[in-house]
Amino acid sequence: xxxxxxxxxxxxxxxxxxxxxxxxxxxxxxxxxxxxxxxxxxxxxxxxxxxxxxxxxxxxxxxxxxxxxxxxxxxxxxxxxxxxxxxxxxxxxxxxxxxxxxxxxxxxxxxxxxxxxxxxxxxxxxxxxxxxxxxxxxxxxxxxxxxxxxxxxxxxxxxxxxxxxxxxxxxxxxxxxxxxxxxxxxxxxxxxxxxxxxxxxxxxxxxxxxxxxxxxxxxxxxxxxxxxxxxxxxxxxxxxxxxxxxxxxxxxxxxxxxxxxxxxxxxxxxxxxxxxxxxxxxxxxxxxxxxxxxxxxxxxxxxxxxxxxxxxxxxxxxxxxxxxxxxxxxxxxxxxxxxxxxxxxxxxxxxxxxxxxxxxxxxxxxxxxxxxxxxxxxxxxxxxxxxxxxxxxxxxxxxxxxxxxxxxxxxxxxxxxxxxxxxxxxxxxxxxxxxxxxxxxxxxxxxxxxxxxxxx
Numbered sequence: 001x002x003x004x005x006x007x008x009x010x011x012x013x014x015x016x017x018x019x020x021x022x023x024x025x026x027x028x029x030x031x032x033x034x035x036x037x038x039x040x041x042x043x044x045x046x047x048x049x050x051x052x053x054x055x056x057x058x059x060x061x062x063x064x065x066x067x068x069x070x071x072x073x074x075x076x077x078x079x080x081x082x083x084x085x086x087x088x089x090x091x092x093x094x095x096x097x098x099x100x101x102x103x104x105x106x107x108x109x110x111x112x113x114x115x116x117x118x119x120x121x122x123x124x125x126x127x128x129x130x131x132x133x134x135x136x137x138x139x140x141x142x143x144x145x146x147x148x149x150x151x152x153x154x155x156x157x158x159x160x161x162x163x164x165x166x167x168x169x170x171x172x173x174x175x176x177x178x179x180x181x182x183x184x185x186x187x188x189x190x191x192x193x194x195x196x197x198x199x200x201x202x203x204x205x206x207x208x209x210x211x212x213x214x215x216x217x218x219x220x221x222x223x224x225x226x227x228x229x230x231x232x233x234x235x236x237x238x239x240x241x242x243x244x245x246x247x248x249x250x251x252x253x254x255x256x257x258x259x260x261x262x263x264x265x266x267x268x269x270x271x272x273x274x275x276x277x278x279x280x281x282x283x284x285x286x287x288x289x290x291x292x293x294x295x296x297x298x299x300x301x302x303x304x305x306x307x308x309x310x311x312x313x314x315x316x317x318x319x320x321x322x323x324x325x326x327x328x329x330x331x332x333x334x335x336x337x338x339x340x341x342x343x344x345x346x347x348x349x350x351x352x353x354x355x356x357x358x359x360x361x362x363x364x365x366x367x368x369x370x371x372x373x374x375x376x377x378x379x380x381x382x383x384x385x386x387x388x389x390x391x392x393x394x395x396x397x398x399x400x401x402x403x404x405x406x407x408x409x410x411x412x413x414x415x416x417x418x419x420x421x422x423x424x425x426x427x428x429x430x431x432x433x434x435x436x437x438x439x440x441x442x443x444x445x446x447x448x449x450x451x452x453x454x455x456x
Contacts, residue, residue: 047428049158050345050391051295052151053302053333055288057326057352058172059309060120062377063385064358064406065319067093068111073405077358080316088396096323099331105396106334107348107389108455112400112409115354115416118379120310123353124173128180130417130446142180145435147420148301149183149190150445154429159298161261166294167192167303168287169199174353181303185438192303199268199286206266265297266290275336280328288329292336295346309352313363313373326350330387337390347391347426351419355384358406382408386419392426393455414452421451 062079064070069083069092083092086104093101093109100107115126117136125135129144145153152164171192173179183190196207264270268290279285284306291302306326311318330350337343356377362369363376383402389395400412421431424445431449434442 047155048345048392048426050347050427051158051300051302052148052347052349052391052423052427053288053291053295053304054148055304055306055326055329055348055350056173057309057350058124058174058305058307059311060123060352060354060356060379061309062311062315062356063111063383063402064356064377065094065315066097066323067109067385067387068383068402068406069094070358070404070406073358076360077405079360081319091396091398094323096319097327099327103331103334106338106343107330107387107395108393108397108399110386110388110399110414110419110452111402112412113351113384113386113414113416113419114409115381115384117381118354119381120174120353120379121176123381124180126416127351127353127419128173129184130420140174140176142176142182142184145184145186145190146181147423148181148192148303149186150433150435151424151427151429152300153183153186153190154433155300155427157298158295158300159261162265162294162298163193163262164300165190165192166291166299166301167194167305168290168294169195169197169283170305171303172305172307186435192301195266195290198283199290200281200283202269204268261297265293265299268293275332278328278336279332280325282325284325285329285332288333289336292333292342292346296340296342311356311376312361312365312378313376315360315376316374318376334389343390345391347393347423348387348389349419349423350387351385354379354381356380358383386414388419388422388455393422397454399452399454415448417446417448418450418452421446421449422455424449425451425456 064077065079065081069081070078071083072078081095084095084098084101085092086101088104091104091109093104115123117123117126119136121140122132122136125142125144126132128146129142130147131144133143135141135143148165155164157164167178167181171178171181171194173181178191178194181192182188194207197204268276268286271289271293276286276289279289284304287304291304294302306322308318308322330348333348334343337346337348357380360375360377363372363374364370365372383406400414401410402408403410424431424433431446431451433445435445437443
């Protein structure tokens with residue numbers, strides 16, 4: 001059955017929206033019975049109440065230095081660190097991840113992910129949208145909605161008064177904001193709300209959360225009432241659904257700024273100091289903690305930006321600084337979610353746009369050896385990793401493998417669309433979903449909607 005989301009509308013008297021009808025299937029619509037309609041409605045009601053936290057390692061982290069170490073490879077490939085055992089037999093990770101090693105049963109690793117490009121922009125677009133579409137450094141404009149935009153367009157926020165899609169502190173893909181996190185042709189209303197600031201700062205405040213000077217909640221309510229009156233203007237001329245989109249956007253924005261839920265969720269300074277210590281007292285750790293607060297309050301998809309992974313040189317100093325922060329943030333998030341009873345309802349995803357070359361360079365970046373710094377690794381998209389856990393994902397699994405030197409997948413090769421299909425399936429959306437693009441054409445969200453069955 002071809003499933004197309006043509007966009008939502010106001011609810012019909014029987015409680016079904018136009019979106020619900022279209023999802024019954026175009027071919028069978030003429031013969032749909034009451035039982036068919038009720039089954040479609042029940043399917044939506046049975047969807048698991050789940051959210052996603054995406055920890056985005058912007059710049060490209062090396063699989064060989066984090067989660068797929070090769071201790072038996074030559075020195076210029078195996079790198080500087082050794083693998084350590086975890087609490088799952090046969091599941092080894094890098095020695096700078098001792099905290100994650102104690103909770104490996106709660107997450108899984110895909111070690112055989114690849115998309116084949118070493119271009120930052122092409123890789124970012126493929127990882128965040130699943131699409132190629134010719135995006136590259138020379139043509140870096142996004143051409144498809146992000147996975148966060150698609151999911152939150154379909155599901156909306158899980159609780160009233162919360163933005164469905166949030167980025168902490170920024171939505172940035174290779175310096176583009178919101179870049180490949182955006183809604184693209186779905187519209188700016190499906191871009192993520194960006195908190196800005198540094199959650200580790202004692203004076204952290206979320207941008208755009210407070211009302212403009214001189215605008216009280218009473219005046220805001222009056223303005224919204226006026227908009228309702230103006231809304232009586234006939235809309236027959238609107239063929240694009242823009243008015244319906246504005247209705248939803250306006251309603252969500254009003255609930256956002258006038259309610260307490262979001263305000264309290266964003267106030268990280270109210271958090272227990274011991275929990276703040278658990279995540280790490282740094283920007284990445286506190287951003288991750290804020291993401292947990294947001295999904296707990298009702299957000300559906302939250303991204304956290306960990307930038308600075310483009311280590312063409314000085315790899316050792318970079319990893320010595322970055323990996324302990326990642327270790328604390330990831331362990332803290334899984335442990336905190338588990339203790340709060342939120343792990344089954346919250347999926348955690350950790351990845352970047354690509355990986356780094358298995359063979360380390362000489363630190364010259366095209367110049368004399370060590371002229372830029374100590375050795376590093378260059379761009380590599382032929383083998384990479386993705387960590388997933390919680391939210392319906394089986395823990396303690398390793399999917400696929402790379403060859404003895406980490407150059408390419410050896411078993412169970414996985415592409416970005418399979419990661420997306422797994423996320424869609426776990427959160428309760430059909431990976432075979434089609435959307436109507438800006439030309440009105442049914443467009444598949446994924447070219448290959450096959451999820452990674454071992455993880456579900």
